[in-house]
Amino acid sequence: MRFGMDWGLVFTSLKVVCEENITALSGPHDLPQSDASRRLVTCMSKIRDHGEALEPLVSCLTAVYHHYDFDSDTPGNGYRTLVKVLQSCLLHIIQKGRYIASNYNRAFFRADHNVSEMEAYCSALCQLRALLYLAQRLLNDNDYGQLYSLQDGELSRRFVREYTSMHKACFYGRCLGFQFSPTLRPFLQTIVISMVSFGESYDKLQSGLGMAAFSLLTSGKYVIDPELRGAEFERITQNLDMKFWKTFWNLTESELLSGLASLASNTVEVNLVLTVPPEPLLLPLASDPKLLTPVSPPVAHWGPGPVHMRLISYELREGQDSEELMVFTCTNAPQISVSLLPFGSQKRPPSPWLLVHFHGGGFVAQTSKSHENYLKSWSKDLNVPILSVDYSLAPEAPFPRALEECFYAYCWALKNCHLLGSTAERVCLAGDSAGGNLCITVSMKAMACGVRVPDGIMAAYPATLLTTDASPSRLLTLIDPLLPLGVLSKCLNAYAGFDCQTVEPTEGTTTLSALRRDTASLISDLTMGASNWIQSFLPAEVAGPFTVSDRRSLSNEADRRSVSPCSPDFSEHRDYPEGFEPLYSERLAVIQMPSCPIVKNPFVSPLLAPEDMLRGLPPVHLVASALDALLDDSVMFAKKLRDMGQPVTLRVVEDLPHGFLSLSGLAKETKVASDICVERIRAVFQQQSPPSSMCR
Template identity: 30%
Template sequence: MTDNTDFEDSFTSPHGFVDPRQSIMQTVMHMVEDNVLHFKNDESEHGQRLHSGFRALKDNLEKVSAQADLVKREVSLYDFSADVPGNGFRSFTNIVHKAVLCVFDLCKQVCTNRDSIILFRKGHYVREVEAWGQTLASIATLLDYVTDVLMPKCKDGNLLPDKSDSPVELLTVLNTVSQYSFYGRCLGFHYYESLQKTLKFLNISMSAFSEVYYSDGGFIQRTKQSVITGGKYVMDPEQRARRIVDVVQYSSVDFIKAFWSLAETELLTQVPGIVGPSLAFQQAIVVPCEDQQVPKVDGTATVVIQAPHSHLPPSPITCHLLSAHLREGMLGEKDRKGVTVLPPSPYLILHCHGGGFVTQSTKAQEVFLREWAVGVGVPLLSVDYSLAPEAQYPRALEELLIVYSWVLNNSQLLGSSATKIIFTGDSAGGNLVTGLTLKCLELGIRPPDGLFLAYTPFVFQIVPSPARLLAIMDPMLPLGFALRCLKAYAGQPSRNASLATSPVDGITMMLGQQPKMLPSTAEHPEDIPATLEVPASSNTMNQVPSDAQSDTESFVEVTETDVQEAKAGLSKEVTNMSKSPSIISEPGSDTLTTVSLTSKASEIEDFKKSNGKNQSKKENKEERSKRYVTEFLEKYVLDSRTDKQGRSVPILRTGSDESESDETVLFEASNSGTGIGARLGRAKDAVFTGISSGLSSFGLRRRETVPSPTSPSSPQEPSQSKRPSLGKISLGTTHLRRESGCSLLDEFSGVELISDHYISPLTASHELLAKFPPTSIMSVEYDFCLDDCVTMAKLLRKLGVPVTLDVLDRLPHGFLNLSLVSKEAHDGCKLAVTRMRQLLQMDEEVATEFSTTSV
């Protein structure tokens, strides 16, 4: 990762000359001051707003520049190495630098066009200047906390403070920051340009989808509403920002599952096969949910691992095998005529997908898994584990262990001799395969020969690290989404919640408090899956030595009779329960304007059980629909103004005076190559541009006399606006917070998360971590999990484990899923292929000594 925080570089002035003595900040400040003076005597409404907006820019630029300089002095203390600069503190200084560059471009446009009556659109630039003023004000608030609180806590290069009041401390800070600016006009300013339009498209889609998801009515009504709301959010960035913040703050995990599952629709899952590299073999493989016997590495015994059944009855586990070549022994290989069959590969990749433990599948991630299978050239088996909240921790980990055990016994069916096996995973999948590695080491069975982990969380706590703060401006993984995924996977309703259905006799941790040990015996011992050891020289059952087990052992030893009784009991249960799919709720089941805004899931359930029933009796469907429409119109669609007779009349809130070039191009494919991928990308751009142009042809333009949602309230015309200007907000004359009945702080202040070393690998013993295989960790500059990755890499290096760390510039969490639409994301995908080949030591040129590198 390159250091973009050098504020002393020379820069080209708007007049075309370069002054090597003048820094970027000095240039920008000079331009801002010039605009302040220029608009000081402009008595029009927009002129005065530009004057106050540039004043706000000046004040906030000075503040964030001084704060960034303080942080910059110490950022190198937290890096992995001099060759790999990257940590949450450094990311903040880079964000300031990117913001300064964006303000420079804006000031340059104003200075160039402000004297032109035709080219200078005052209304457009008013909103741009006010938006950047608010963005800088929010960054300044975050930097205040970083410099005053976090840096004193993070001593000796430690990015994860040992003691904190999390999550109360973190959420309290974030609750004081206005998030609207990060999801409006300034959305994704710190990412590569190749990604900014795609991220804007995703956020417009989420805004429109949320209204459809939380609406009442049939298919036709929802479809019509989707078209209308989609056009509204294209034209009005401020309205889009308000909607996104509401969705992030108050939507349930069911909405998250439904929205992210759009990537698994039949149409989108066809795209990788059309534009991506071709595969010779791609097939679903169902791994039976039954006991597996795996020999210990030392040959002293055979470990028998019972089939998983925590939270859900035992059910087969679906996996997908992808391979660029057809190999001997593969399932169905003999049925393929006329295809070259290669010998079994000595290598195998076991992959676990991301998705916050609650959504996604192999099909959704095929966009980069194809690249990996072809680039590495070995069979790749991806596991579709059961999803939360139906299948909470540790169900997914149990299924992963069963699949791995089955692979060790049946690798020939995958076209591999399994001489070398590596585990790969991104995000939640990286956490799962890391926990699986710990489990293998504890059980004494064969561990993987390497680990590739992409943007992986290694600490399951809401600690206020600098990188955690970055989630407040993340369009791919917003803070509210991340927290609800953690809660769905490992959340407990209270400290006294029973773990009877969980095979973990582990630790539950109240967020922000020290771990507390639970009793070592479960309430229902028969529910605990078992691991048995069969001595190599005898058929009798032996126990593992006491020192081989931890207090939080998930797989305890029982007698063979106990296992048979457990199986008999389970056979009576329903075994064909489906895995937790991502299902869109029924119409009217929830709405962002009513019950779903409560802060706790228990309150929602209580409402549905009591008030919800009474409501349905008192109010028929037609009346309820009218009420929802009225609330929706008042909240999102209608504004008001005063007519000539002094009456307040409703008008359509239609957006801003944005040029079509600013807001209509939503999605842009990578321009590299001239093949079918490039042709499809151009066709896709044309479709989206056509749709957007069609929407704009309806005449959804705000007249100059109608103020925008961010216009200041004029004393002479009090009814012309409902919201204060962003310029006033930036100057501190008002405080913008949407009034609501709940917040993330209310929802998570009393939440408990299960915490043991399988789910938080950084808490594992150093003796165990020292046994890790060579590990390659990849993270990104503005990632929620960046500090986790840096800290894990440092710890493994300290323990003597061969490790590489890559911190990629200006890419978001989950960038691998965007490799088809961004050259930089695709380059990161190819780097992942290189790291995997290094772990497998496949080529002489890449099998050199494992060293630290960066991009």
């Protein structure tokens, strides 16, 4: 169903389904109702009421949300996304309601399971209604066409306040992943089960095999009890520290998971881990190549240190097996190979292209190893050598260490391209999430230092604003299993160096140093296969609301006057109309809003950069997801570059979560999105960048 069409039919169908179930299950007044019937009648009555309130609210948003798109050919912004998520929820309720009405009296109908699922979606619908009210507040208070409240700290504080108190567990239980592509839901369910199991053992301060064994024993209850899983996931995402998140996400680099990923990835002839010593470089000035400018090695926080990189090439090219390059190889690193060529074959000549890649991971986790799967595919599809940079991670290495290391690696690649199998006639920077941010800021630093800027940038779902400023897409952090606000804020604070101490990395350590390989393998084992039957059991929604007095003290809402859902006359502290309250959690999330000025540094948040720091950037190709909490980062950054006359394109893909590149082998949709990224990179290499006003 297209946006802006058939909404009347959707709400009419919802009302009819609710009435059918209420009528059918109420029964004759002289006969007692079963507990399931009573629960379902109550639930369907609430859903009907939510639907009646949501219809005019949706009408308001759909009437104006196109004004916030990048252009008419690129429908995508946080307002559209919230409506799309609501649509997915309503269509599921309608489908489930029709099933219940048709099958309730049949012998094998699982009344408790179906009623519990409907109750869970009722809770989700209530919370989505609250998000739409908050989005309307942003719509009313922001400037026309603006998706962020960059000058309104009170709006952002209210957004964080609502997040800390609102009930989120319903989105991680029976309703988990309903907004995403159906083929990805089993994977998301597996991730959540493994996370809550690992979180429980982590919370008990166990380690090694003991932690993994405990996780194996406890994971079953989270498979059969969706409500318990949702409540535990909410607790973990709100309150566990950065060490937990670094350890958990680095599980993707365990031998087992990387081995499984390699089975599905392309075989490449070159996969070398390089360690480049911190030596000063001399590069030609972009304005006058006859003159040289010095480039210092990274020094922030602990002084000069080596920079680690990975060279991936589908075919062996001249220079890639040279003794000069072998000096930089790390002989004890895993998965290092230069494949032996068949007898009589020859090395390929250097490629005129070079791709420099910065991986994602919230600035705090993962390495190039986590991203090998799609990088190998890219190297084959583009027939280009790829240099992926393993920059130092926060909180041990906050800004600007990662930026310094990525910039140094870029400059080293320009100077030593002959070792990488390339003549570097065309150089493209590519990265996802945090890596997309680094692609942009490295290019800004290249301009500031006077060295050659890359020929183009491909940034997938980049973080261009590292603050907790409110936007409609960031409201999705309430329901996103991969990017909750509690985790996002921890990553932003870590990179900004907020309330942390930096320490020099220990030589020879890896991202799995805090977690033994046997632990990682067992935890990976326990999650495999759990997702196929995850949603088939157990009753009852969990809502644990605050008392009225608690709500008032948390909300600090001065007045509760009734307002029309379309009225711009919200009271100063009131986001919800009279008679409506979202569900609240029993425990508050721990969210620290970044308060240090570093988050507004243009090299941290390029969306805030003045125009003179962005003018001269190469063509920027942004690939975002409609269901990503960082969608508005891409939309606003693309608008800013376009309005400056800078070449920029934006493509918004549907039904995929943040981090879809790392999922490219799991579903057709993620493969298609990865191919879009490849085409944008190819456009840089082939000089096919469209004009700045184009989006496709």
